[in-house]
Amino acid sequence: MKGQGNFRQSMSWLHTWCGLVCGWLLCAIFLTGTLSVFREPITRWMEARPVLEGAESRAARGTAALPLAQAVRHLSEQAPAARFWRVELPQGPGDALLLVWREGRINRMAALHPVTGAVLPAPWGRATEGGRHFMSFHYMLQWNALGFWVVGWVSMCMLVALVSGVVVHRRIFQDFFTFRPRKGQRSWMDAHNATGVLTLPFLFMIVYTGLAIFYTSYMPWPLRAAYGEGDKAYAQFQTELAHGARDELRRPRTGRPAALHDLTPLLEQARTLTGQPPRMLVIESPGDANATVRVLGPREPEAGTGQRRALLNPVATVAFDGVSGAVLQVRRPEPEAAFGSEQVHAAMESLHFARFGGWPMKWLYFVSGLLGTLMVATGTVLFSVKRRAKSGNEFGRATAGVYRAVEALNVAAVAGIAVACIGYFYANRLLPTELPGRALWEIRAFLGIWLATLLHAALRPPRCAWVEQLAAAALLCIALPGLNAWTTGQHLAAYALSADWQRASVEFTALACGACMALAARRTGIGWRRAAPGTRSKRPVPNAEVRG
Template sequence: MKAGFRQRMAALHTWCGLTCGWLLCAIFLTGTLSVFREPITRWMQAKPQLADAAGLAPAALDSAVRHLQARAPGAAFWRLELPARPGDALELFWRTPAGPQHAAVHPGTGALLPQPWGRPTEGGRHFMSFHYTLHGGTAGFWLVGWTAMCALVALVSGVVVHKRIFQDFFTFRPGRGQRSWLDAHNAAAVLTLPFLFMIVYTGLAFFYSSYMPWPLRAAYGADAGAYGRYQAELGAPAGQRRQRSGQPAALPALAPLLQRAQALNGTPVGVLFVERPGDASQVLRVFARVPDTAGTRTILNPRASVAFDASGAVLERRGPGPAAGHAALDAHHAVESLHVAAFGGWTMKWLYFVSGLAGTAMVATGLLLFSVKRRQRSLHEFGAATPRVYRVVEALNVAALAGAALASIAYFYANRLLPADLPGRADWEIRAFLGVWAGSLLHALLWPPTRAWVVQLGAAALLCLALPLLNLASTGQGLWGYLAGDDWQRAGVEAVALGLGLVLACAALRARRKRR
């Protein structure tokens, strides 16, 4: 008999969800973790707290400038990150032909602090970068885009297939094998359906100029200067439109300049960015701290900034609100803000985190449902090779779910176990993540799937639960110390690791009972 519309949608949902589901699990998991990329980066850097650092002294700014003039006189830029909380250092960044450089000075005395200050790491940015490139460059970027399109197809076809979508949300029958996995899949899907549509669509729209470059090429051309013309029309910052003049110029006094910027921005200063330092064309751009969006009622919450020239005159000022006259650009920024949860404060970030975990569970239960269903009733889609194909599918399920979790926690362990002065240390952390993930697939292919589930889930649970102990042994920092110092961000990282460790331990025990 000829299949009807719903039957064709069911087949599309099954195979589209299966083929993109393995990568989609890892993409969803790392994207969920990247919601807290700032706390993760702060935990992984493990910077010591300065007990005698109460505030930023003008002498420390002068000392920082002297250090930069001695170490990076011809750098394209200097970046000074001011202390955000008591105990933080004044941090300096610049770039040389050898790569990015970093130093830290005491905010009270201006003395140069031991190097490296903290652990060089990619931190939470690793999860964000993997989330949209798989660390695979252009090929990975396009693969993620294709996976997102498949996810949209699976979502739409899933809505078509489930006629009783809201009834299914309130139905869960535990201990019923295939029926239980289907109930769990339906409940997780309905619970997160609006979030899933939003997050997948905004993820694609985020990179509209890359996935669909033809409108921009038609308007601005395809030559090397096209992007510059596009940015100029959008109102690029004044400093980006200047060129180095070749005439030397002294840097104005920074302390009064930062006070003026704070008065103009209305909020404390977070970052000072000096473009073309030492040249008459130099621009000093002062950015306010990252705004706390908990009390705002808008999606767009950009940083306020003010730019000065070499004489200290104001070149440009940008307020905390959206720029006037660029409605189309604001639409792109709104899409970006929706995708990265740049509004609503920590409450919204937690909501995204929980929704992301639920979305990951939705994809995971769909993959497991396919394996359970085909294990009980094979359709012989691949002829004589069908058992071998299903065996590979089960191994990919293990690597996509348990393996991705194991690789993520192994990334934190690599941060603490690798020597702090190891060259290319951040790259080695990422290699550890990718290596453990690849090893999890090999392990799942060589071992029986039921045993691989128990081993990998148990290993991930053990590593999560032992993470605070490793941190205490390697850095002398710990959960109680973070709580005593009101460092809620780093305390939250370890608390979440403990919570996820308990969840993974329960999953490992359940898989062990099933295996028996």
């Protein structure tokens, strides 16, 4: 650290370079992680399954009217030798009854009308990764093991940048209440400080828990010392790690055929025993004398059930004998049960994935994630502003090229990733529905669009690249509901009439994000025009070339 002076100056150097080296990837990681908070609604929107006429909501219909006998008959015909059958109950108005089984390593699915039991056309909905793509990119960059390690390294650098940032900003609370608009570098600094201070507890929590839940991968030596090496050792660890897994009921096949018990009364009995509405049935060893029927409740407590939404909410489960219908095991959701060391990992996962608090908590995570993304974005732009002002030809003849590359990377990392994310939704609607490997092509479109934004930023002047990419993202967001109506016939009014607020919220959020990016594009364009030669007569604006 030669020449860095005192400790605070050393921390400033560390904060700057950790932030710069990781900032470009962090923008993408944070934005995709923020979107993955709503991965279920996004997946629901991207699957674009038709709303079935005459299919009421689960609360209005109840479970007694579900065509479970037809479901069992269809599964018996299609997968008589399967190890398990899964029946996913309709969760919203107009939803189908989904049947899942496995052939080899491939999952198969069929859909039934929830009233008539008629088999619906296959595939039911569009083949897509949906919101799962954002989650996969968030923790492994869609790059398998190498991407997983890169994200871990970037996350460690993020923690270093956060700690060093707290040391650097001695007036941390005063900085939060300071914002000087239209002041060039000072405005970028104020925005960076304000968003950083506002989200500081969230940022520490989300980065730390993101590393902690994968500790056995990043630091595998304690696991190897306790359990040994190999897949069997890791499987044993995972079994013991799962909450209550030591008591999991397992019944081997007997090889003796037996008819399956009527499923409808089992659903009602499970609701009575747990106080939670059933979400799914899993039939293990179907057709065997030792068949087991598991009825699973919702992942989170629903409103009106009287159960509080705690950090740990175990899924309510009732296991029945599949032949006699006798109750074998009951697990009620009891978040107030004694908290032991085996629950630490589950608590970390709940904190990181927002598996508590319901939709208000998810929205809080979403807004905090956007502010965290803005904090990283303003930091990367601030580096360019400051370094251009203080440039001392430190890279020799390559100095201009280095800073030009930094500017292009800034544009692609901040505005380009937004274009790529909304472009992913467009690929979902524009790719042919029967295209083989369709889900993979959507991901390729996302990566291709992001690469195209980098090329665009490298070929265009920085002021034009910023405005054009922000404007493109805004236009694509605002036009998304129209594209959906044109390609699927579904629209906001239809979602509202069927009370499908998950799909409606995707389009409302797209419109809100489009308005924000349109405002950002407008402000950026105004800033560039003010900074243009001849528009200010006396005092030039410092570093106005990247002003937003």
